Amino acid sequence: MSNFVIGEDCDLTLCHHDVYDGNPYGFILTPDPTHGRSGVSIQREVDEDSGLSNIYLFFSVMIADDLINPDGSPHEFDRSEMYSMMLEYLAQSSEIAITTILGTWLGIGTIGHSATELHLIKGSILSIKFANVTEYRPPADTELVFASFWQDSPPDDEALTWETSIWR
Numbered sequence: 001m002s003n004f005v006i007g008e009d010c011d012l013t014l015c016h017h018d019v020y021d022g023n024p025y026g027f028i029l030t031p032d033p034t035h036g037r038s039g040v041s042i043q044r045e046v047d048e049d050s051g052l053s054n055i056y057l058f059f060s061v062m063i064a065d066d067l068i069n070p071d072g073s074p075h076e077f078d079r080s081e082m083y084s085m086m087l088e089y090l091a092q093s094s095e096i097a098i099t100t101i102l103g104t105w106l107g108i109g110t111i112g113h114s115a116t117e118l119h120l121i122k123g124s125i126l127s128i129k130f131a132n133v134t135e136y137r138p139p140a141d142t143e144l145v146f147a148s149f150w151q152d153s154p155p156d157d158e159a160l161t162w163e164t165s166i167w168r
Contacts, residue, residue, distance in 0.1 A: 064123030107134035
């Protein structure tokens with residue numbers, strides 16, 4: 001099981017308690033010729049009746065054998081493993097955490113059209129759409145999010161308390 005680090009062996013991670021033993025799984029974003037690496041696009045929408053905000057996160061991941069990580073090292077997983085993992089995340093309708101360089105979005109899931117797939121001989125590009133399925137909140141600090149998970153008993157010295165944690 002890999003300990004993914006954004007900027008080293010992935011560009012973003014997805015996390016759900018029923019996938020990959022509840023650990024974050026990293027994906028490589030497709031390259032953008034104008035910016036080198038690609039990014040995550042966020043669309044915000046305010047419901048006119050309720051005034052609540054909805055967000056949609058769009059990104060494209062590249063899956064292939066012999067994929068190269070952002071730091072130039074070989075990627076640990078092959079095409080079929082990455083594809084299977086993404087399908088597991090796409091099957092989740094709620095409680096996905098998406099971590100990017102900006103932070104972690106919580107309460108994310110699939111609603112309606114969630115993926116467009118382009119399968120080529122040497123690799124695939126999966127264009128993904130996730131949305132908030134709970135009340136929208138801006139991304140939380142990633143270190144704070146992952147320090148907020150339940151700790152073993154007794155907790156680590158650096159464990160957060162009820163008052164200082166973010167609970168999902």
